[in-house]
Amino acid sequence: MPDIHIHRDHDLGLAKARKVAFQWATDAENRFEMACTIIEGKTRDTVEFTRSGLTGELLVEEHQFTLDAKLGFLLGAFSKTIESEIEKNLDALLAKGSATAKARPVAKSAAAKKAAVRTAKK
Secondary structure, three states: OOEEEEEEEOOOHHHHHHHHHHHHHHHHHHHHOOEEEEEOOOOEEEEEEEEOOEEEEEEEEOOEEEEEEEEOHHHHOOHHHHHHHHHHHHHHHHHHHHHHHHHHHHHHHHHHHHHHHHHHHO
16 A cells, blocks of 8 residues: 655644644545544654545654555545645645734734833833
């Protein structure tokens, strides 16, 4: 059986990575009719997913995602297409999560500057 292995490093931290993984699982259930189960742990989570001809898991850690899937005989012919689609979806969610993570400190910094200016005016 063909295997799919995808590894992505990130700088989101575990809390934000969990949100990305939850969104990925929701998308997988809605778009690809997969059944997903999220198992939360202290240092990492596991998203188990399955559907006819496909089983796998997404390991969610503070600095990385690792996805491993096994395809059945019929889906094996489409392994490159399936892998490409999974990569595209995961990369888009990671980019969105990274943009949100980077935008928040800037917003907090701007808010802190405004508060400092207000305090100085009083």
